[in-house]
Amino acid sequence: DVVLTQSPLSLPVTLGQSASISCTSSRSLVSSDGKTYLNWLHQRPGQSPRRLIYEVSKPDSGVPDRFSGSWSGTGFTLTISRVEAEDVGVYYCMQGTHWPYTFGQGTKVEIK
């Protein structure tokens, strides 16, 4: 199975400041169709996960524009440009290129 490694695992942030989460993969996530199926999910306590970003950088409908996804030579990044109180919870990267889909360990975001 593909292993996704996230860092940091815990991220205390100040309201209004930016936050970044990294995700690296043990295998290439470029699919045979040329697309990269790397997603970012958010889970609040007691709730099911919610997808924020798909195909590396495409935001879901209704996702605030302060959330963005990107890729560089070293891996994938989720950036929250101006953290708000409602952004707390755990963020997961998830790959959908190889079966079964796999997840990073999760990054817990909390307000300082």
Add this chain to the structure above:
Amino acid sequence: EVHLVESGGAVVQPGGSLRLSCATSGFIFGKYNMHWVRQRPGKGLEGVSIIHVDGTTRGYADSVKGRFTISRDNSNNSLHLQMTGLRAEDTALYFCAKDSPNGSIEHWGRGTLVTVSS
């Protein structure tokens, strides 16, 4: 609106078996791959199994391979997970999830709790 409702979770002894089900509505079930994803208490998400629309192509996490079997009934819009040889480490909240065409999971159920304990 998409609805995914899991059932079948219970307390079971180590070595026992359990069958989870997921009732779906709000979309054309037979056109989407489906997933089971689990979350151990206080831990992260783990993809357990995925099944293709045709029901014949299936994938499993290494941790459950040979013990769990995913199936679907396209005539009844339902997804199932037959679990055998259960272990303490299978204790988790099991989510039913709907695939999306772009290599992703767009919709999730609320989960059903499986506890493996003597």
